[in-house]
Amino acid sequence: MKYLFSEWKNVGKALKNKFIYLFLDYDGTLTPIARTPDIAVIPKKTKDLLLRLSNIPNCKVAIVSGRTLKDVSKRIGLRNIVYVGNHGFEIKGPKINFKSPLPPYYKRTLKEVKVKLEKNLSSFRGVFIEDKGFSLSVHYRMADKDDISSIKAGFYNTIFLYELGNDVQVKRGKMLLEVRPPVSWNKGEAVSWLLGRRSFARRSKKMKVMPVYIGDDVTDEDAFESLKDKGITIFVGKTNRTKARFYLKNTEEVAQFLEAILENPKTGILWRKKR
Ligand SMILES: [Mg+2]
Numbered sequence: 001m002k003y004l005f006s007e008w009k010n011v012g013k014a015l016k017n018k019f020i021y022l023f024l025d026y027d028g029t030l031t032p033i034a035r036t037p038d039i040a041v042i043p044k045k046t047k048d049l050l051l052r053l054s055n056i057p058n059c060k061v062a063i064v065s066g067r068t069l070k071d072v073s074k075r076i077g078l079r080n081i082v083y084v085g086n087h088g089f090e091i092k093g094p095k096i097n098f099k100s101p102l103p104p105y106y107k108r109t110l111k112e113v114k115v116k117l118e119k120n121l122s123s124f125r126g127v128f129i130e131d132k133g134f135s136l137s138v139h140y141r142m143a144d145k146d147d148i149s150s151i152k153a154g155f156y157n158t159i160f161l162y163e164l165g166n167d168v169q170v171k172r173g174k175m176l177l178e179v180r181p182p183v184s185w186n187k188g189e190a191v192s193w194l195l196g197r198r199s200f201a202r203r204s205k206k207m208k209v210m211p212v213y214i215g216d217d218v219t220d221e222d223a224f225e226s227l228k229d230k231g232i233t234i235f236v237g238k239t240n241r242t243k244a245r246f247y248l249k250n251t252e253e254v255a256q257f258l259e260a261i262l263e264n265p266k267t268g269i270l271w272r273k274k275r
Contacts, residue, residue: 004234004246004257011232011246012264018210019058020261021200021231023191023223024050024254025215026065026072029236032251033174035141037067037130042075046251049258054080058207059261062093062194064187066173066219068132086134087171087219088190089181095199102134102181109167110136113159113179120158124151134181141175152177174217187215188222214254215244 004011027033027040030050034040054061062082065072069085069092076083082093091098114129114136121127126142140151155177162168162179171178194200195211211231213223224233224243235244236254248254 001235001240001242001244001247004248005253007246008260014232015210015212015261017207019207020060021195021209021211022053022059022061022258022261023064023194023211023213024061025187025217025220025236026063026067026075028174028216028251029214029254030063030251036128037139040075043251043255046255046258047076047078049255049262050076050081051078052262053258054078056262060200062191064088064190064213064215064220064223066132066135066137066178066217068134082194084187084190084194086132087180088185088187088193089134091190091194096194096197098193100134100181100183100185102183105167106181109162110179113162113168116158117155117179120154121151124154127151136179137173138177138179139175140177172218186222187219188224188226191223192226213244214248214257220244 024030030046031040031042050061053059062084063072063076064084066087067085069083069090072085073083073092080094082091082096084091089100114131117129117138124143124147126140126144128139130137130139138155140148143151159168159170159179163170166182169180169182171180191213211227213227213231214234214236215223216236221243227233228243232246233244235242235247236250238247248257
């Protein structure tokens, strides 16, 4: 994995005269990870960059988050952007309104699982169960460090039979465990689906498309995998266990990269309406 800014020459070349489709995760990518998800606010500077990028004719911006669609679109609050919520299960944007079909029993099962998790994890302080409609997130960032292994055990004991019966699927995230629908749909599939849309292909026809995906979490690996050999994949933070080709150190560097796309004449983007 290479540090993106030391490879800027090559990256700039790859972006030159291309239609850039920017896929950005939210938490840990655009905003620093917060102690609780409700206080993670996007910095004004980053929001301005997204606004500018989304108004350029040869650039499209999609936010790809594990948050609900409603939550993530409210947090960004810009119009000309595609919002992907619940790891791809809900997608909304200009001329897009998509909800992944789920098995009919799924919602009932999820409700049942939620009641059981609430009961079985109620003795731990700092555990918070977030109901995201399509999925449940069990956050334990605020819990006592000594309790974490017991919290995980409590979670897996509760979920075990459901997972075995393929009624739900479990995904791990940063200081959270997630119960999700038992279907193979994820951030990677959602990104491929967006890139393959006919209206998008029509719009970008005259230029080659260069997808760029930036993310910091295990759930972003599906997208890194699906864009392997097809786009520029960037991990935020440092790890040896990612499929991304490049890394940036933190959310500030992500903002710097977005700015560089806007400012660097090599990318082929000419920003005329600069304020
Ligand atoms: Mg993230």
